[in-house]
Amino acid sequence: MEYERGTVLKTILIIPAYNEQDSIESTIESVKRTIPEVDFIIVNDGSSDSTAEVCRRNGYPFLDLPVNLGLAGAFQTGMKYAFRHSYECAIQFDADGQHLPEYVPALMEAIEHNDIVIGSRFVNAHKPRSLRMLGSNLIEGAIRVSTGKTIKDPTSGMRAFNARMINQLAFGLNFGPEPDTVSYLMKRAGAKVCEVPVRMSDRTAGESYLSPWNSATYMLRMTISILFVQYFRKQIGGEAA
Template identity: 55%
Template sequence: MNTLKKKNVLVIIPAYNEEKNIVKVVENLVHEYPQYDYVVINDGSKDSTSNICHDKGYQIIDLAVNLGLAGAFQTGLKYAYMKGYDHAIQFDADGQHLANYIESLYNKQKEGYDIVIGSRFTTKRKPKTFRMLGSSMISFAMRVTTGNKITDPTSGMRMFNKKMIREFALNLNYGPEPDTISYLLKNGATIAEVQVEMEERMEGQSYLSLGRSIVYMVRMLTSILIIQNFRKRNG
C-alpha cells in the first residue's frame, strides 16, 4: 500500500544543460512514482532543457541566469516552502539517482531526522579513486568537527523535513553541500543515512573535471574546518 500522500513529498530536480537526460528522469517519476510531486529547476540552461520541459508540460521553474546548484536548489526549497510540503528531496537530472529509494529516505525521516542522505557507503566500501579520497577526507573533517560519521558527504540525494525546508528557504547562504550539512550538525540538526545505489550519468559529461574536483575538495575542507566556526545562523 502506498504510504505517501500525493502532496507530501516534493522532488526537486536542478537541471543545467540536461536536454539528453531530463525526459527519462521526469517520465520515470511521472509514470512509475506518481505519488511524488516534482519540479524541474532549469538553471539558466543554454541547451534545449527548458523548451523540452515546456513542450512536455512538465512542472518547471526557469531561472534567467545560471545560479549554480546552490541557487537552483534553494529556488526549489523556496517553492516547497511556499507550497507547504512536508518533505523535499534533491534529485539529480542526469539519471544517477534512482526514484525507488525515495520511500526508504522518507521512512527514515519519519523516525524524526531533519535530513536523510542517500548514501552509497553505509554497507559498502568506498572504491579507491581520487574522488573517493576527497570524499573520505571530507567525512573525516566532518567527524572531527561535529562528532558525527557521514559516510557519503558528497551525495546529492538528500531529503529535508519541513523545518529544514523553511531554514534553507529563508537563508541566503545555504547550499546543498557538505559544509552546510556539517554546519547544521554542529547546530543540532539530526541527520541519518540510508544505503542506496546510484547509476552512472546517462548522457553528457559531468561538470566536475579533475581540476574542479580538487578545487571543490579544498573549498569544502577549508569551509568545514575553518569558516564554519565563524558562520552565524538565522532562526
C-alpha cells in the same frame, strides 16, 4: 516497494537542471513510472540548450530562471517553492539520471524521524580506491572532527530535508546543497542526520563538471569550509518571519 499517499509526509523532488536537454525527459519519465504519487519541480537554471522546451513539450512543472544562478541558487529556488507550497519533505534529486527514484520511499520514511536523510552508497559497502574517494574520506573526517558524527557518503547529492530544514534552506544565506551546509546545520541547528543505503547510476547524457582538477579543488574547499569557515558564519537565522 509500494508508496501510498497519506502514509508519509507531503513530499516534493527538487530537480535542478542546467543544460540537461538529453537526460531530463528520461529522468522525469522514470520518476513518474516509479513514484507517480510524489510531486516534483524542475528548476531550469538558465539553460542555454532546450531544457525548458523539453519541459514545456511534456507538460512538466518547472521554474524557469532567466540566468544561470548555479546549483546553490537553483536549489534555494526549489526550497522556496517547497516552503510556499507547505511541503513537509523536500528531496534533492539530480536531473542527469544518476539518482534512482526507487530509493525515494526509503528517504521519505526515514525523514519522519530525522531532519536530513542522505542517500548513501557506502552504508554497507566500502569506498573504491580513487582520488575522488580520498577526497570523500577527507570530508568525512572533517565532519567527524567538527560535529562528532560520521557520514559515510558526505558528497552524495541525494538528500531529503524535513520542514524545519526547508525553512532554513529557503531563507538562509549561503546554504548551498553541499557537505559544509549539512555539517553546519548539524552543529548550529542541531540537525539530526542519518543515511539510508542507495545505489546510483551513471550519468545518462552529457558530461559532469567535476573534472579531476575540479574534483580535487572541490574536496579541498569543502574540507576547509567544514573545519574553519563555518566557525565564522553567523548563527542560524534563516527562518521565515
